[in-house]
Structures are given as C-alpha cells and as structure tokens.
Amino acid sequence: MTPLLEVEDLVVEVRHQSSAFRAVNGVSFSLERGAALAIVGESGSGKSLTLRAIMGLLPNSGRLLSGRVVVGGVELDPGARGYGRGHRQRERMSIVFQDALSALNPVATVGHQIAEAPRHVLGLSRHASRQRAMELLRQVGIPDPERRYGAFPHELSGGTRQRVMIAIALSSDPAILLCDEPTTALDVTIQTQILALLADLRAERGLSLVFVTHDLGVVGQVAEELAVMYTGRLVETGPTAQVLAAPRHPYTAGLLAAALDVDTPDREPLAIPGSLPDPRQLPSGCTFHPRCALATLECATTDVVLEPVGPLRQAACLHSDQLALLQAAPSRG
C-alpha cells in the first residue's frame, strides 16, 4: 500500500536581514493511513517550518527551494500560487498551531470560523454548515455548543480555544492533521485532555497525525513513529518506543539524558555540551559533531545521511553502532 503522505527532500531557505540559510535541509518522511508521526527537536531545528512548508504556509521570510509532497498518490506543489485554497484543501490536510489566540480570527465568532470550510470547501448550504459546526464543537468536547457558537476567541480559555482550532482543522474533513506544538502553551491537566481528544479523533476518524513538539515526554503518548530533528535535518527515525529506549543518534541520546523525569528525580540530568550552532554558520560534516562525545575527525568531513540501523530504524551517524554497544554494556539509567 502506498503511504498516505510522502514528503521528499524538503528544503526551505530563510532570509534574515542580508543573509540566507537553509532552515530545513532535505527532510523526507512518509506516513501511512491512520498512523501518527512525532517530530521532536529544539527551538530552531526547523520542525515547525517543515509543517508550514507542507501546508504551503511559509512565512514571507521563507522560500521553498525544493521538495515533493505527495498525498494519496497525488503530487502537490506546495510552492505554487493558490496552493493553500486549492490543492491542499482538496487533498484534505489541516494544521493546528501552538498559539490559538493569534491563529484565530479575533473579530469573527468561533462558530463562523468553523462553518467556513464546510460552506466554501465542502459546498454545504448555510444551514448544513452551521449544523456541521455545532456537531464539531460537540465532538471536540466543548459543552453547550449553541451558546459557544457565537463566542469570540478572546472570551474563551486557552484550552477551549485550542479545541476550537482543532474543530476548525477538522471542519474540512481532513485525512491528515498536522499539529504544531498544540499543547505547549497549555497547562498539563489541559494538555492531557487535548492529547486524549486527538487520540480519540484518530480512532474515530482514522486520522493521520504529524505532531511536532519539543517535549520528549509526550511523544510516546501521541505517536508510534518518531523523527528527531537537528539543524534542519532529520537525524534519527524509528518506532517511538524503540528510539526512546535505545537511541541510535548521539543527539537523541543527549536529549534523553538532559531531560528531567518526574519519576526519577535523583538521576543527574546531563546537559549537551555547547549550544545550538548559528544556522548561518553550521559546522561542516555532521552538524552535531562539535557537541558530540563520539565525534572523530571523519565526522567533520563526511556528509552524514539517514541510513538504516536496524529494521524500521534510521540514523544519520557514523558511530551509530558504537552508541548501540555503549547502551548494551552498562545498565541504562
């Protein structure tokens, strides 16, 4: 079976003042129907721009240099004019952003915003699209939809706004939902509610999910597949549980060692040495080598690419085998 979504060699150039750099550099992945992929990375890794490029929603400073997006066997051109209104919606992709307050229209009622796509994309009647919006409000767990239909975004709490944004994303009946840190701005008790909602929607509608986050603590709950991103490239991919249990890229291992876990307070968190490199002056070879404990001279000169490191798993590291041995030897923390 062909994958529902295929992304190939996505390259996004960002102009900043007089310089330009590749914020996304050759990202490729595919997603089966009904599957969920989490893309994890720190700020500036290019994870959000990857989603925006797929949606054809790059900011003015960004430009798509190359890349193919294939949905259900149909090739799209995200760089084309009119991509947003035409192809993308026909092929049924929607996006949910982190900051619902700035993503929603402040001068339109939430009901109006949810009913827009049913009316103009799916071509339903005014009455039917209103009914549809009510139903969606109910589905995303907003009580009393009749009353909330006429509310403006500023009248709602953060969690409810995020539910509204999910309802808008669902209103065009998408097959793929792209989520850009949808729970990062929310409190943890609300975060669990939204994650549970996404899981329920996946189960009910067979939705496919791409979930971008900086939080390794939630990826296991939302997605079976994980991709780790660093300086615009994917450095490791594989089944989430396997990657978390035995990372095969030193950056993934570093992120896991640096993260605190509420259940193991006495485990010493270890920061990754150095800091994220300036995207305009990325290190040669493997961009992680100046911060990497396993780095050798070769790492600075060889362009590393994702290569298979086991069934279902890929890593972009020359010393991936060594990392596997290190993990096998001492007991893991």
Place this chain on the structure above:
Amino acid sequence: MARAEVNRAHAAADTPGPDRAPTPALLEVEDLSVFFAVEHGRLLRAVDEVSFSVGRGEVLGLVGESGCGKTTVAKCIVGQITPTTGTLLFEGRKLGSQRRAEDRRAIQMVFQDPYSSLNPRMSVRQVLRELLRVHHLVPSSGIERRCRELMDLVGLPADALDGLPSQFSGGQRQRIAIARALAVEPQVIIADEPVSALDVSVQATILRLFEDLNSRLGLTIVFISHNLAVVRRLSGRVAVMYLGRIVEEGDRESVFSDPRHPYTRALLGAAPRLHQTELARPSVKGEPPSPIDIPPGCPFHPRCPRAEAVCSADRPVLESVQTGAWHLAACHFRHEAALNAQGAMPLPEPEETSESAEEAP
C-alpha cells in the same frame, strides 16, 4: 542527595511537630491575600490566605498551573506588589511595601524570560558595576575583581563581561540574570520559572547552577515552576497551589510519593514522562474556574474525581495528614492514601522506594 539530607537533619534537630514548619524560618508568609478590583465592582482573588515559611538554606518549590497565583506570591515577597492583607517576615522583621535598601537587597528575583529581563543596551559589566556602585558593596577599586568573581560563580568566562545580552544564548543570558541577582549578595533568591524558556539541552546546566548556589553558598531559594520534574529534582519541600491557595505542602518525597490532594495527584498523573508510551487519560474534568468566581467549599470540587457533598459545602483547611513527616493537605479526604479506586489517579511507581521507606516513621 546531600542537600535533602541537610534539610532533613535540620528538621530532625528541630523536632518537627505536625503543626510546625520543619526548619527555623528565614522568610515567613502569613495569611497573604492579594485581591484585584475588576469590572462591576467584583474582586479577583489572585492569592487567598497563603501561609508558608522558608528556612535558611532551604529550597522550597512552589508548583501550580498558570493563574494559580504563584507569581503573585513571588512579587509580594520581593515587594513588587503590596498584598491586600497578610504579613511578610524576614528574619523575624516585618517587611512592608517601603523597604530598607538592605531588605530589598536580601531578596532577589530571577525571571522566566532572560530575553526581556536584561537591558539590551548595557554590557554585562555595566549592569554589574552599576549595582555594585549603587549599593556600595565593594570599594571602587574592587569592582572589577568582584565582576570577575560573579562571572566565575555562574560559570561564565570573564570576557563575557564585555558582551551585550543579544550576543548570548538563552542559557547564558539566564546565567547573567543570576549573576545580576547575586551581585547584591542576597540571602534569598526567588526564581520564577527560570528554566521554562530554555531548551531541554541547556536546562540541566542552569538547574545545576541553582543546586550549587544552594549547597555551596547556602543560598535560600524559592523555586517557582509548573514543571514537576524540575521541582522534584531541586526542592527539599514543596507547596502546591490551586486558585490562589496552597492545597498541599510537605517534604519533597511525602508530596511526590504519597500525594494526598486529588489535584496534586492529577498534576502528577498528567506530567510528561519520557518512557511513557500509553496515553495518560485525564483524571480531572474541565478547566480551572475564574479567580473572580471561586466555587464555594473546596475550590477544586467541581473538577475533583473524589468530591462528595461535603466538598461543595465546607472549605477544607490546610491540615496535617499525620503520616509523621511534614505533610499538609487541604482536602476532606487527606487521610486516604491513594487507592486506585474511586477515580483516584493511578500513581506512577516512584523509583526510590528504598529512600521513601527510610523516611516512613
């Protein structure tokens, strides 16, 4: 952990009864309330009768979600907000809104966002020199040496003194903000979400710095965060806030391995976990109500899986759960340990069972 042991030793020497704070208090907050007048003559109760104390050399973690009042408490302590009612005592002296320079110096704050809390046009040296001069802390001949000492203390090279804030990464800026707080030789640091804006890979180094300041300089720290993992790592004692009130307070391990308030259980159940691959089903319904319209009785009862009729009628006060350790909870059912029935959160397995066993009476 050495620090936790020291805190416990303190506690043991002072024989903590269930009604006494475990360490001699350096900073005491008594019945602190902050109300703001909002439209239609109504009151927003940001902080409602909060009391706690912090012992010298102790790290107190203040946990809660956005809007629970934790930052308002912090601002009262440093004197940025004048409380509506209540008293603040520092070394037994009352702190008013008009403070002596000495008292202002003694309590310093570190903010969440190192990008907006540093003057972008002043070099690090200028920032520190100004502070040292204004407060007459060192003779002018010694200022440069003190600046270098401060850089060393927060783990930055001496040539960082010449830089402007924009030339540093987020983690380095937070170090500079900490150096600025330390310049006036404070006794207490109030750190308000100091690592929340930082990337995971640098959070650990800033946490280590706080640990060092506490263990090496004996600095007292009030550490405010929504992140339970960070608070559990750093604090000797923890207070959990909900809707302007402390709902649970106690020694770190009492609260984390035997939480007695359903809200604390919900927070723990919802905390992100690295190796969790099952979805954590939410145990509390809905969202926190508005602090303008606080529910009667226990403010948590509309969302609480354990609530009974009594909860909407009587407001529970913060009382000892009587496990022998220093542990208070404001819940009618605080004597019930978490059973995985009655809708209580399935508890995570704490790893250090041996340690908590030792602590048990």
